[in-house]
Amino acid sequence: MNSEDNVKNPNSAPLDESGSNDFIRAIIKEDLKTGKHQTIRTRFPPEPNGYLHIGHAKSICLNFGLAQAFGGLCNLRMDDTNPVKEDIEYVESIQEDVRWLGFSWDDRLFYAADYFDQMYEYAEQLIKQGQAYVCSLSREDTKSTRGTLIEGGQESPYRNRPIEENLDLFRRMKAGEFEEGTHVLRAKIDMNSPNINMRDPAIYRIRKASHHRTGDKWCIYPMYDYAHCISDSIEGITHSICTLEFENHRPLYDWFLDQLHVKCHAQQIEFARLNVTYTVMSKRKLLFLVKEKHVRGWDDPRMPTISGMRRRGYTPQAIRNFCAKIGVGKAETTVDFSLLEYCVREDLEKISPRVMAVMHPLKVVIENYPEGQVEELDAPYHPDDPSWGSRKVPFSRVIYIEQEDFMENPPKKFFRLAPGREVRLRYGYFIKCVSVVKDPTTGAIVELRCTYDPSTKGGNAPDNRRVKSTLHWVSAAHAISAEARLYNQLFTKESPDEGKDFLSFINPKSLEVVTCYIEPSLATCKVGDRFQFERIGYFYVDLDSQPNHLVFNRTITLKDTWAKIQQKEQTAE
Ligand code: ATP
Numbered sequence: 001m002n003s004e005d006n007v008k009n010p011n012s013a014p015l016d017e018s019g020s021n022d023f024i025r026a027i028i029k030e031d032l033k034t035g036k037h038q039t040i041r042t043r044f045p046p047e048p049n050g051y052l053h054i055g056h057a058k059s060i061c062l063n064f065g066l067a068q069a070f071g072g073l074c075n076l077r078m079d080d081t082n083p084v085k086e087d088i089e090y091v092e093s094i095q096e097d098v099r100w101l102g103f104s105w106d107d108r109l110f111y112a113a114d115y116f117d118q119m120y121e122y123a124e125q126l127i128k129q130g131q132a133y134v135c136s137l138s139r140e141d142t143k144s145t146r147g148t149l150i151e152g153g154q155e156s157p158y159r160n161r162p163i164e165e166n167l168d169l170f171r172r173m174k175a176g177e178f179e180e181g182t183h184v185l186r187a188k189i190d191m192n193s194p195n196i197n198m199r200d201p202a203i204y205r206i207r208k209a210s211h212h213r214t215g216d217k218w219c220i221y222p223m224y225d226y227a228h229c230i231s232d233s234i235e236g237i238t239h240s241i242c243t244l245e246f247e248n249h250r251p252l253y254d255w256f257l258d259q260l261h262v263k264c265h266a267q268q269i270e271f272a273r274l275n276v277t278y279t280v281m282s283k284r285k286l287l288f289l290v291k292e293k294h295v296r297g298w299d300d301p302r303m304p305t306i307s308g309m310r311r312r313g314y315t316p317q318a319i320r321n322f323c324a325k326i327g328v329g330k331a332e333t334t335v336d337f338s339l340l341e342y343c344v345r346e347d348l349e350k351i352s353p354r355v356m357a358v359m360h361p362l363k364v365v366i367e368n369y370p371e372g373q374v375e376e377l378d379a380p381y382h383p384d385d386p387s388w389g390s391r392k393v394p395f396s397r398v399i400y401i402e403q404e405d406f407m408e409n410p411p412k413k414f415f416r417l418a419p420g421r422e423v424r425l426r427y428g429y430f431i432k433c434v435s436v437v438k439d440p441t442t443g444a445i446v447e448l449r450c451t452y453d454p455s456t457k458g459g460n461a462p463d464n465r466r467v468k469s470t471l472h473w474v475s476a477a478h479a480i481s482a483e484a485r486l487y488n489q490l491f492t493k494e495s496p497d498e499g500k501d502f503l504s505f506i507n508p509k510s511l512e513v514v515t516c517y518i519e520p521s522l523a524t525c526k527v528g529d530r531f532q533f534e535r536i537g538y539f540y541v542d543l544d545s546q547p548n549h550l551v552f553n554r555t556i557t558l559k560d561t562w563a564k565i566q567q568k569e570q571t572a573e
């Protein structure tokens with residue numbers, strides 16, 4: 001245990017599951033040791049222009065996790081400077097997702113928009129200091145004079161406008177006198193800087209749009225780079241953690257705060273963003289999937305969004321464990337989706353009672369079982385831990401087993417039911433297949449005729465004879481039919497972002513809806529309940545579930561089928 005673990009924050013998730021010591025933690029430790037900061041303050045600053053995804057979870061766990069680990073505070077800030085793309089729906093979903101992940105911002109929910117007045121004041125200050133000017137070049141001209149990576153840019157003809165004229169124009173921009181695109185306020189830095197971000201970047205632009213928070217008060221809006229550092233400064237942020245693509249923006253972050261002589265100037269620290277195989281993570285692409293109805297919504301269980309994962313049945317603990325496992329570094333990598341699935345299984349295994357359900361039923365008639373007889377068999381919720389308790393499972397003459405648990409002509413390695421073969425029914429008896437009934441026209445197997453051995457109740461034979469497999473089952477007369485949604489990857493390609501069109505990699509089989517048969521003990525299950533359906537996977541009762549129409553999402557299969565397929569492919573190569 002390291003010393004940080006002693007700092008407790010009672011309202012929040014368990015401490016720092018990673019116990020890690022990444023480069024950001026090293027910086028913070030040093031800052032606390034040298035007395036640069038007495039206490040740290042971080043923030044998670046999403047733009048409310050979409051739902052949060054698993055990449056954001058990494059940033060949330062990092063920022064809130066650091067605050068917890070070091071006894072500091074983490075703010076939640078809506079980075080809402082672009083009125084065109086933002087919406088209150090997103091503001092709400094973001095809060096729900098962060099809370100669900102197990103983190104608390106107490107009363108520290110902030111909005112960049114609430115700082116617009118201060119930002120405006122600062123902009124006037126920059127103008128008065130001769131460090132900002134109103135530029136009236138067209139967008140195209142601004143772009144063409146910006147220069148390239150190897151060549152400097154050209155100064156705007158408006159660059160040396162007198163301060164008074166700049167102030168007047170800027171105030172009139174604010175008053176709504178000009179059309180969009182006619183003027184911008186630019187910082188006056190250096191058109192020859194090797195860093196393009198320093199070549200007189202825009203600070204304010206005209207946008208005649210209503211803002212979800214400030215309404216029609218403003219028709220000029222600050223640019224991200226300008227708004228972000230000022231927001232950090234106002235909130236007293238000590239470590240402003242962002243993703244690597246902002247590395248080249250750091251000089252600008254520092255420039256603004258230096259020129260404005262603010263009291264609080266955070267250190268910007270960049271880390272590598274999270275990428276996961278078989279997913280896209282750009283909010284633009286995710287929005288497209290939703291708008292074009294490739295999925296059922298932002299919280300579709302196939303989406304890499306936090307709300308999708310929640311609806312699918314992932315647990316916050318599993319996601320936090322995943323974020324701890326991947327750690328924080330400077331190198332861009334793509335994490336295998338199966339690592340996330342591993343974390344989900346690991347957590348679900350600890351918390352899910354085991355029950356029986358059949359996805360693709362095959363009728364089995366047990367010929368020597370008395371018609372009309374029903375036995376209530378005792379079935380524990382966990383095989384090794386009696387503290388989980390048990391329930392009764394009815395057994396009768398007609399049961400359903402899984403279609404794939406029977407083969408008429410089994411190959412060598414198939415150990416389940418086959419003609420003449422004996423298997424165990426979970427918590428029940430040994431049964432033996434004596435004949436197969438087929439549809440006379442199609443030839444499809446519609447029913448198995450079996451016999452059972454009454455001396456094997458509970459699953460063991462008195463003569464110690466063995467069977468090679470144990471099947472799950474439900475009693476046909478007692479089972480409840482329910483809807484099961486079986487999910488697969490949304491994309492068929494490991495890196496759907498590669499290539500021109502990510503839509504061409506959409507998996508047509510990402511969702512299979514089946515009518516399944518569940519044991520009667522599940523009749524009273526509630527939205528949000530989790531189960532392991534033995535031998536099939538972990539399931540989660542979906543929002544759409546009704547008492548007379550239960551709906552289950554398959555959260556995840558029991559085995560890591562993807563890793564297995566990949567392994568097979570690799571060994572085949
Ligand atoms: P967009 O896709 O609209 O460019 P974004 O993904 O950067 O936006 P924001 O809402 O600005 O989304 O992100 C909020 C915070 O989450 C930022 O600090 C950002 O760095 C972080 N973040 C976003 N995506 C990832 C990711 N894939 N991995 C880690 N952190 C991320």
Ligand code: MG
Nearest residue numbers: 045046047079
């Ligand atoms: Mg962003």
